[in-house]
Amino acid sequence: MASAQLVQALQSAANSGDKSASYAQILSNLSQTSFASSEEQAASLIAYVDSLVNASIGIISTKPLLSSLITSLSSAPAEVKVKVGSHIADNLENQIASFEEQNAVVREILATGYEEEEEWSKAAQALQGIQLDSTQRTVTDLVKVQTWVRIVRCYLEDDDTVSAETALNKIKNSSIALQVLQDSPELQLHYQLSQARILDSRRDFLNAAAEYLNVSFSRSVAEEDRLQALSAAIKTAILAPAGPQRNRMLGKLYKDERSAETQEYGILEKMYLDRLLSKEEVDTFASSLAEHQLAITADGSTVLSKAVVEHNLLAASKLYDNISTTALAVILGLKDSKDGTAAERAEDYAARMIEQGRLRAEIDQIDLVIRFETLPGLPFTGKARHLRLWDLAVQGLVEDVERCAASISEAFPVSSQDLAMTGAP
Known part of the structure; x- marks a missing residue:
């Protein structure tokens, strides 16, 4: 008072x-x-x-x-x-x-x-x-964009991504604002980071990874923050649906020399090289994720568990020509649930990925076997498949023999005099 x-x-x-x-x-x-x-x-x-x-x-x-x-x-x-x-x-x-x-x-x-x-x-x-947008006072385009970006960042601090996206759209829909961003690296950085966080919260993980990666290349950001952005890019790329697009993003991240400095490098390497992931590795990775990245989806699984199942399914396709749905369920770590038996769930995952063009395979629902495409254009069954595999095996053997002979020649070179002494032609 x-x-x-x-x-x-x-x-x-x-x-x-x-x-x-x-x-x-x-x-x-x-x-x-x-x-x-x-x-x-x-x-x-x-x-x-x-x-x-x-x-x-x-x-x-x-x-x-x-x-x-x-x-x-x-x-x-x-x-x-x-x-x-x-x-x-x-x-x-x-x-x-x-x-x-x-x-x-x-x-x-x-x-x-x-x-x-x-x-x-x-x-x-x-x-x-x-x-x-006032006629009573002069407001520069720079001030407008600065205010919009500040509003977006404030909403993101409270994880209100809906309100943040509404404010961000004012920038997206203004050609003048986008021009201001190009002329201001600092504002451009805040815009990209805000967009990445919004995409991340919407579970558009692949596009979020691309935005995080762009932020990690910015020279106006401290080295520690660039590494943090790279780490966020790896996390979101891993959570993205398995398929060719994600493989390309994983390739970019794996080949980035800085990735080895992140905690996620181990799981990134296995993802990129199509190696099976163990439960322990997945649990360790899950402990570093944000709450929205562990949210339960409509089918009762988390985003991470779904991404891991799809990855392990692709990894299995590199190891096996064919596999029963029961054995595949064991590899994928699936269990019986209200949605069906483990084998049925494994078949559902495979069918969805085949339908979306993310897995090259066919499902034999009579024998309950999934046959994977070993090579592009190679038939899944029949004599043509076996003949083609036989040709490839012979070709591989001949190439191995040739490499072995070349290695021996390099290790033990023979001169023309040596040949003359042995009487060889």
Whole structure:
């Protein structure tokens, strides 16, 4: 609550002949006062605002006084910024057309106060109250993009990806904003990182991995943060649906020399080389994932477990020409559930991947066997398949013999004199 002395001074100013000068003097005194607490400072400034707004001294005289008060808030504690800033913003809500500049400045300070108190969504909402498309004041394209990006980042801090995406779309749908991003590497970086986090939360893991990877190449980011972005790219790439597109992304990440420095390198290597993953490796990897990356999907499995099953299915296709659905279920670690037996679930996974073009195989539902395509164009069954495999085996044997002979020649070279002594032609 404001002190009795301040209340009396404000009453005198409201009744004085030169109200503007009186309020200016009170504000000057307040700026030099040492308050006992943030609560007392906030109560005093709020009392000043209420008296000033109700004094009817005219917009022209009120604007500079209000601007001076708002400017002084920038150095105040977070609690004062929030209490006084929100009070001023509420008072100006019905008069924004007359106080657009003051409204914009106080909302930026209010947002800073909320950020300091880690009230991220409230900070974003405060910024959204700023009139960016205004005829009363000049707002540059750079300032607009900076504000939009700040709103997106605030919402993301609270994991409100829906609101964040709505704000991000304002940038995407503006050709001028995209041009501003190209001219500002720092803003471009924040935009890419925000887009990656939104795609990640929507479980569009493949595109999220591409955005994270782009961020990891930015020279304006500290080395530690670049490595963290690379780690995020690896995680999302691993969680992406198995198939050619993911394989290409895994290839990029595996061939990146920095990947060896990440904790995810072991599982990345096995994924890229189509090796089977053990339960222990998967559990270790799962402990590093975010909550939304471990969410339960419609079929009762997690995103990770589904990605691992699909990967191990592809890995099995590299090891076997054919396999029974029962044996495949054991390799994939599937168990009987309400959706069917383990063998039936293994068949469902294979059928879905075949239908989507991510696995080259055929399913024999009579013998309950899955036959994999060993080579492109090679038939799954029949004499043509066996003859082709026989030809390939003979070709492989001949190539091995040739390599062996070449190695012997290199290790034990024979000169023309040696040949002459042996009588060889």
